[in-house]
Amino acid sequence: MTARVGRKxxxxxxxxxxxxxxxxxxxxxxxxxxxxxxxxxxTSERILKTARELGYKVNLRARGLRLSKSGLAGMILPHxxxxxxxxxxxxxxxxxxxxxxxxxxxxxxxxxxVELKVASTLLAQRVEFLFIAGVADPAALNRMCxxxxxxxxxxDLPGTGAPxxxxxxxxxxxxxxxxxxxxxxxTGKSANDMLFLGxxxxxxxxxxxxxxxxxxxxxxxxDPRSDMVSCCGYRPENSSSxxxxxVERHGxxxxxxxxxxITTFEGVVRYSVSTATALDCAVGCFDWDPFAAxxxxxxxxxxxxxxxxxxxAFNSLxxxxxxxxxILLVPPILERA
Amino acid sequence: MTARVGRKxxxxxxxxxxxxxxxxxxxxxxxxxxxxxxxxxxTSERILKTARELGYKVNLRARGLRLSKSGLAGMILPHxxxxxxxxxxxxxxxxxxxxxxxxxxxxxxxxxxVELKVASTLLAQRVEFLFIAGVADPAALNRMCxxxxxxxxxxDLPGTGAPxxxxxxxxxxxxxxxxxxxxxxxTGKSANDMLFLGxxxxxxxxxxxxxxxxxxxxxxxxDPRSDMVSCCGYRPENSSSxxxxxVERHGxxxxxxxxxxITTFEGVVRYSVSTATALDCAVGCFDWDPFAAxxxxxxxxxxxxxxxxxxxAFNSLxxxxxxxxxILLVPPILERA
DNA sequence: CTGTTAGCGCCTTCAC
DNA sequence: GTGAAGGCGCTAACAG
Numbered sequence: 001m002t003a004r005v006g007r008k009x010x011x012x013x014x015x016x017x018x019x020x021x022x023x024x025x026x027x028x029x030x031x032x033x034x035x036x037x038x039x040x041x042x043t044s045e046r047i048l049k050t051a052r053e054l055g056y057k058v059n060l061r062a063r064g065l066r067l068s069k070s071g072l073a074g075m076i077l078p079h080x081x082x083x084x085x086x087x088x089x090x091x092x093x094x095x096x097x098x099x100x101x102x103x104x105x106x107x108x109x110x111x112x113x114v115e116l117k118v119a120s121t122l123l124a125q126r127v128e129f130l131f132i133a134g135v136a137d138p139a140a141l142n143r144m145c146x147x148x149x150x151x152x153x154x155x156d157l158p159g160t161g162a163p164x165x166x167x168x169x170x171x172x173x174x175x176x177x178x179x180x181x182x183x184x185x186x187t188g189k190s191a192n193d194m195l196f197l198g199x200x201x202x203x204x205x206x207x208x209x210x211x212x213x214x215x216x217x218x219x220x221x222x223d224p225r226s227d228m229v230s231c232c233g234y235r236p237e238n239s240s241s242x243x244x245x246x247v248e249r250h251g252x253x254x255x256x257x258x259x260x261x262i263t264t265f266e267g268v269v270r271y272s273v274s275t276a277t278a279l280d281c282a283v284g285c286f287d288w289d290p291f292a293a294x295x296x297x298x299x300x301x302x303x304x305x306x307x308x309x310x311x312x313a314f315n316s317l318x319x320x321x322x323x324x325x326x327i328l329l330v331p332p333i334l335e336r337a
Numbered sequence: 338m339t340a341r342v343g344r345k346x347x348x349x350x351x352x353x354x355x356x357x358x359x360x361x362x363x364x365x366x367x368x369x370x371x372x373x374x375x376x377x378x379x380t381s382e383r384i385l386k387t388a389r390e391l392g393y394k395v396n397l398r399a400r401g402l403r404l405s406k407s408g409l410a411g412m413i414l415p416h417x418x419x420x421x422x423x424x425x426x427x428x429x430x431x432x433x434x435x436x437x438x439x440x441x442x443x444x445x446x447x448x449x450x451v452e453l454k455v456a457s458t459l460l461a462q463r464v465e466f467l468f469i470a471g472v473a474d475p476a477a478l479n480r481m482c483x484x485x486x487x488x489x490x491x492x493d494l495p496g497t498g499a500p501x502x503x504x505x506x507x508x509x510x511x512x513x514x515x516x517x518x519x520x521x522x523x524t525g526k527s528a529n530d531m532l533f534l535g536x537x538x539x540x541x542x543x544x545x546x547x548x549x550x551x552x553x554x555x556x557x558x559x560d561p562r563s564d565m566v567s568c569c570g571y572r573p574e575n576s577s578s579x580x581x582x583x584v585e586r587h588g589x590x591x592x593x594x595x596x597x598x599i600t601t602f603e604g605v606v607r608y609s610v611s612t613a614t615a616l617d618c619a620v621g622c623f624d625w626d627p628f629a630a631x632x633x634x635x636x637x638x639x640x641x642x643x644x645x646x647x648x649x650a651f652n653s654l655x656x657x658x659x660x661x662x663x664i665l666l667v668p669p670i671l672e673r674a
Numbered sequence: 675c676t677g678t679t680a681g682c683g684c685c686t687t688c689a690c
Numbered sequence: 691g692t693g694a695a696g697g698c699g700c701t702a703a704c705a706g
Contacts, residue, residue, distance in 0.1 A: 023677085028702095061462065063701075065682045104441045125397050273633045291603060395684080398683085398684095400685075402699065
């Protein structure tokens with residue numbers, strides 16, 4: 001058998017002609033409910049057989065046009081390069097396939113232009129719903145979906161233009177910080193020397209994590225100081241130098257370290273390696289990565305509860321939920337302690 | 338503006354009726370080449386305006402049906418959970434978008450059933466070509482594409498059913514092993530105590546890596562022994578115990594360690610951490626991960642050249658290349674040394 | 675039990 | 691300059 005690039009595909013008309021039946025009979029048979037339409041079994045078998053011989057395959061696009069539904073479901077996210085987004089994509093695909101639809105996941109590299117373009121392509125393809133994760137401007141995309149009457153949901157992103165499913169950053173940060181404080185005190189150190197590292201002040205997630213961090217400190221009777229928080233962004237180089245600066249200023253490591261993302265963590269590890277400084281302090285991280293989990297010191301890692309988030313997201317596709325536009329909070333999971 | 342889930346979309350007929358023109362005029366204008374058809378500028382502007390007001394959006398599926406091309410391009414891969422596949426997916430999307438198509442990437446978790454089902458869905462959606470990466474049985478999928486007259490290419494996977502683009506495992510392994518031997522000898526140790534760890538004997542990639550490893554040894558005047566190779570699979574637990582077994586049997590670490598995948602590496606790190614054994618030997622890894630790259634010892638990492646691979650893959654979609662079905666080898670990149 | 679037919683929304687050739 | 695009409699492949703009434 002050789003490649004037959006561009007050869008014309010066989011249609012139900014071809015099959016109908018071959019068995020000398022009508023297209024509707026063929027269609028009925030091919031869609032399985034021939035018994036309901038009391039088509040002779042012999043006819044049905046002949047059709048099935050020749051369809052196979054002719055290599056017939058449905059054209060889902062034609063069917064979709066006829067039925068006014070595409071059978072497609074879309075998701076846009078920034079990239080696949082960390083476990084959270086990778087898990088989101090895979091969980092989305094699974095859920096979509098379970099609903100007998102075909103997933104279209106597209107990454108947009110956090111580029112607003114690309115986000116807009118991709119979203120409009122997906123809507124023009126008539127996806128039946130759209131998941132929006134980690135984009136720069138959810139509101140614009142929500143509006144587009146609204147105009148196209150396509151249900152959508154924001155994931156890991158709060159917004160008022162659609163239902164939103166987000167990790168409970170505050171509660172998670174509170175929990176991890178409490179663990180850290182316990183550990184710090186168990187080793188006889190002071191919770192007055194803790195540090196929050198990473199993120200960008202003003203960002204939704206970062207602000208909530210800081211709030212949780214500070215609340216835990218207050219609950220433990222510690223009076224938060226401004227030098228306990230260092231929002232150095234997401235790049236490893238930045239956290240590396242921010243951490244170095246902290247250590248040099250204080251002449252020692254913090255007693256407990258709350259790291260706000262896996263890339264920030266990378267920077268800390270890089271510092272530790274390059275200066276041969278053992279990280280003998282309590283460490284917690286609001287993110288999870290299998291490699292980081294195997295490092296030479298115990299880290300309390302918070303893993304976003306992707307399964308729950310996606311289940312909730314799928315459930316918010318109903319008309320009522322679409323109208324309600326709630327923000328649904330999902331507590332993350334403490335992975336190590 | 339409120340959600341209007343399920344409301345009927347506006348079509349070119351609606352626009353035509355609104356401006357009291359014919360659908361063909363509307364179509365012409367909306368597709369931009371109205372000047373070529375010498376449509377009055379005034380008409381054209383009126384159409385554009387009302388189309389916008391009515392919120393008209395093309396239905397790409399209807400257009401596709403009419404033009405017999407879907408505007409869709411498919412890729413199937415096992416998952417997104419390592420950098421290689423994540424990069425593959427993103428590079429694919431970029432290339433596809435550059436060609437003004439819409440990417441559909443679907444992960445199949447290395448499950449043959451799922452692979453088959455997904456492939457047939459994508460073909461039924463009439464993707465214009467299909468990239469196949471890291472699946473269990475490429476031949477079956479190649480055959481399906483062939484029957485559907487859809488060009489396809491195997492990525493990181495050799496096959497005879499379609500052109501294949503694979504990393505040059507042998508050359509890469511040879512290169513890294515040479516580096517390791519240099520390092521081992523530079524520190525006064527013997528290249529007779531090197532170890533290849535990971536992979537599955539009989540697998541294409543593993544076998545080629547072993548071949549490169551052994552060849553480098555031979556070139557360096559070392560006579561390979563069977564206990565220099567331990568194919569312990571891909572799970573971290575397995576490499577962890579396989580490495581432990583090696584160390585216990587020999588009473589010391591190997592002088593140089595060639596690790597065949599990132600998950601194998603994880604297992605080695607886990608062993609090192611749990612036994613407080615410093616990994617003071619030359620280490621090389623046929624895989625790349627940003628976290629691993631920041632670990633407390635220098636590792637020569639080989640990174641698959643995703644960009645080149647994908648470029649070659651895109652180029653092998655032409656009819657001649659489809660018929661030729663070559664296996665194209667792409668050397669990986671040495672990331673650290 | 676099976677066939678005819680009218681679209682789904684769009685593009686394109688050919689008339690006018 | 692613009693409109694009418696056919697058809698992409700499929701489904702679902704509605705007729706027989």
